[in-house]
Amino acid sequence: MRTFSHILGLLCFAAPAVVNAMVHHIEAVTPRAGQRGTTVEVVIDGAYLKDPREVLFFRPGIKCLEVKALPPLERKVSLHHGGYREDQVLCRFEIAPDCPLGLHPLKLRTATELTTLSTFAVTAYPVYHEQEQKQGANDAASAAEAIALGTSVHGRIDSVRLSDVDLYRISGKAGQHLSVEVDSVWLTERHYAESEFDLMVRLLDANGKELARNDDSALHLQDPIASMVLPKDGEYLVEIKQRVFKDGPRCYYLAHIGDHPRPLVAYPAGGKAGTSVQTALLGDPEGEVKQSVSLPAMAGDFSLYNKMPSPLPMRVSAYDNVLEDRAAEETHVKALPAALNGIIEAAGDSDAFTVSAKKGERWHVKVFARSLGTPLDPRISIQRVGAENAEVNADDATLEDRGLYAMSRAIQRKEMMDPAIVWEPKEDGEYAISITDMRGLGDPTSVYRIEVDAVLDEIDTFLQARVIDMVECPRLTGITVPQGGQWTVNVNLADGPGNTYKGELDLVAHGLPKGVRMIAPRMRAGQRQTPVQFVAEAGVKPQCALITLECKAVDGRPLVSRSQQSFPFLGHSGGRAWHSFVVDHYALAVMEPPPFAIEVAQPQIPLSQNGELTLAVKVVRQPGFKEDVEYQFDWVPNGVEGEPTITLPADKSEGTLRLSASTAAAPGTYQLAITASTVGGEYYLGTGRTRTSTKFFDLTIAQPYIALKSNPTAVRRGEKAQVVWDIEHKKPFEGEAEAVLLGLPKGVSVVNAPKFKPGDKQLIFEIAATNDALLGQYKELSCEITVSERGQQIRQRMGKGILRVDPAIAQTSSTSR
Incomplete structure (x- = not known):
């Protein structure tokens, strides 16, 4: 139960969002998409984008050939939570012919900052930009814009007092596919509001008669998918509009309109790493299609494209598939680990797999259904054969079960509807693993996959700032290292499901640029957050890099360790993100030297429990730098409190910062740093500021005298x-x-x-x-x-x-x- 003082503390911490602008750097990327094999001019606009230097992409296949500042917007655009969009940057993106399709996250490095994250979409089709100059210009069949099949339409719904409708005309032949996928929520780069749009698509004949429609899809959630086989030669219409009217401009979408097949799921939805698996592609209006799929050598998620603009999600495991025996009540599994595959084909259907297990074994049981884009809402149970009651019943997962440690619990993800558990059999014997739809539903595309593998010790790293709505916060999670200086950021750790290692840990960085090193204090047993310092030599050129941080057990025990950061894009107010992006690398930038440095005197005495300690702080100003500087502690040990942010006036270079400790502070020596920034820009997220930190210093906590x-x-x-x-x-x-x-x-x-x-x-x-x-x-x-x-x-x-x-x-x- 939370105490009143705890709640009051959270409210006080949240206060800056009300009194200070919550501004992200990048607010819009235009156009939102480009075809692979082409070079596209893209305008990035937002706040604090002056002096752009380079664009960092998290996925391969795109290079930024040119980046330059444009004149500010003629009229500033007010943002939902304060601040303004006014800066513009022109970029030229070269998209490789084999560039992976889909969203590519990116950041822009300026002379002083590494921006918040945005995205750019890559398509297989050429991009056509909607020509509607005035709302309503293409709302009627007679005014529909003619496009060719095999086109990605970059359009927008502008609903101001009246609902907007966009119509496109295509020509097709009998027996040909007409498939449409509309990306809107998935495409959004909006952080707040102006993306609460739930679009729908209808396929019409030349006279406006409806032939097919879709509002929501299991595969893309709020974004619709519709496909049909054309009954005759002639012209057809594609209609895109809001499902529920919302007044407001700038609902961008990307509609992929082609003659491609559009299966909705693959069965089985995965296989053993490094092998080929025979799959049936289900859900296409023309019926089932068989295909052999070559799987990669690394286990994990896998995307199957097969001519579609967006992929079918699949899984790759280190062990063999077991397919349900449709002729039997139960399917026998020879041995674990294994991947169990089947379909809940009709309402009330239930599948069961019998496995042998022993007391003391520990198995990680993960269901993949909604996360694969199937309509199944799974519930599983595990029961010893002959027993009256099940040992396990599960229908939903926690963030930790799904390995989404960096994400806010307010984020809406379809995989959260898939259960994942650690199962420890209570005795030796035969067990039945059963699965059904928790609503009692089922259909031929309700495919599932249950991966049962041994629990491994796993401790992952993630970056996350506990600010409102868990939005990206550069002042707390950005890794911007000044030339010849250092920056300190807090790294969080998360135990994988069933992890048993509780000892000391070391952090190891991979991918650091030459001349950049990381200083990471050894983490005590049970510690799950630590400050980590990145140091750049004076001669290192400004640049960007993608890095990972790995946990290693001090006693040498094998550990699985991954890196993760989450970026929510909010589809509506209140923090419930309709779309989010998770990356497995951290962005690091070496920045041009800041106009000041900050130093702290190494304390010569310990901080006693129930005591206070005052530190001497010095700001070394470069010639001509006459601005205020803010500084504070971003991390202190448990039981220790740092004085709130101090502002050192422009005419001063020396100050102090106090620490206090309670009886809960554990005696020992800790490494701490003080972080500092200029005072321009926005305090809450830290956009528009230049940052640096002190070197690590030792703080000893001791018993009282x-x-x-x-x-x-x-x-x-x-x-x-x-x-x-x-x-x-x-x-x-x-x-x-x-x-x-x-x-x-x-x-x-x-x-x-x-x-x-x-x-x-x-x-x-x-x-x-x-x-x-x-x-x-x-x-x-x-x-x-x-x-x-x-x-x-x-x-x-x-x-x-x-x-x-x-x-x-x-x-x-x-x-x-």
Whole structure:
């Protein structure tokens, strides 16, 4: 249960989103798509895009041949959460003939920043740009725009007070396919609003009679897919419109209109790595098609294209397929691990596979159905043959079960409807793994795949900032390393399902540019976040790179370790992302030197539990740099708090930053860094700012010098008393220490300010109560102890005492008479 103070803390942390603009760098990429084998001019616009240098792509097949700044937009465009789109950058993308189809995530490096992520789509068809100049110009059949089959139409729905409809005319022959896929939600690069569009497609004859329609599809969710076989030679119409009207401009879409087949699922939906599998492609209006598919050598997700503009998702495993025996009630599985494949073909259908398992074995059971784009909403159960009750029942998965550690729980992903569990048989025997549709439905395309493999120890790395809606936050997750300097970022770890390794970990970086190195403190057992520092030598040229971070067990135990970062694109307000992109590499950029550096003096004394420590901070300014600088801690150990962000004025170069520790802070030595930035741009996400950090310094957390214990004390109004603390010495100190008594009520004060030295057994405060002292019992007495060591003062709070304030004797006697 969350406490009120915890909730209040979250609200306070969320406050900047209200009072400060939540601005991303890239707000639009135009056009949204290009055909492979071509070179396309693309305009990127948004905020803080001045001095562009290069474009970084996360997938192969695209190169940026040219990047240059354009004049700012003539009219700024107001953004949903504050700020404005005004900067423009012209890019020339060269798309290779064999470039992978689909979305390609990208970032732009400027002189000072690495932008937030956006995407660009690559198609197999030539791109036709809708010609509608005014809303309604192509809404009627007589005004439909003529296009050729084998075209990707880049259009948009502009619904301002009236619903927009786009019509396209094609010519076809009898027996020919007419297949249309409309990408809209999948295509969006919008972070907030203006993408709450749910489009539908209708296929019409020349007279406007409906022949086929689709609103939502199991394969593409809100984005529709429609396919038919043409009944005769002639002209046909493709209609694209909103399913539910929403007033608002700029709903972009990419409609792939062709004569290609459009199967919706493959069965079986995978096979053994490095082999060929015979599949049946299901769901096409012309019927089932057989195809041999060569599978890659690496296990994991796989995309089958087969002439379609978008692929059929498939899986590759390290073990053999088992296909359901449709003639038997149960399909026997010779041995685990295995991949179990079948179809829930009709309403009420249920499939079962019998396996042999032993007590003590640990199996990871993962269902793939909705994640493969099939309409099946699976539920599985595992039951020992002959037993009355199932050991396992599951219908949905957690983010961790599906390995989506970097994602917000508000993100909507179809694979979250597929269960995934760790199964540990309770005894030796035969078990039945059963699967059905949890709604009782079924059809010939309700394909599933159940992968049962041994649980492996897995600890993955991910970058995620806990900000509103889990949007990308460059100030907390961007890896921008200044030439000759360093940048520090927090890396999170996530245990894979069933992971048993709980020991110390080392982080290893792969793919760093020459001259860039990573400093990563060894992670303690159970620690799941650490600051990691990237350092660039002075001579390293500014550049971009894709890197991964791998966890290694200190004791040498084999670990699976992957890298992950998630980027939500919100389809509607409130944080529920209709579309998101997950990458398996982190973007790193070496930046041009910032106009300042920040340094911190290595503390010579430890931070004590229940104590405070003040650090000396220095900003080294380059000639001509006369701006404010902000600095703070972005990571501190558990039980330690850093002072909130400090702003150092432009006319100053020295400041301080305090740390405080509670009793929960674990003694030990930790590596910390202070991060700093310019104050322009936007505070919340950090766009429009130049950043750097101090080098790592060692912070030692130690037990307090003493412990204090007291018995309850009473004082009467108008009298004096003593508060006596027994001293237990924990570690030595030199000289005398000062003490302050805290928690006294109004009207009670300390008469003396005692000091104590090593070896003293008691600390005695003499207190006096006025005639107006507040009566009652006060349970929050404590002491603040100040010890001087190596020229620095160390403050600690400790002890818990009780004081009772009683009435004066005279008042008591008068009352009794």
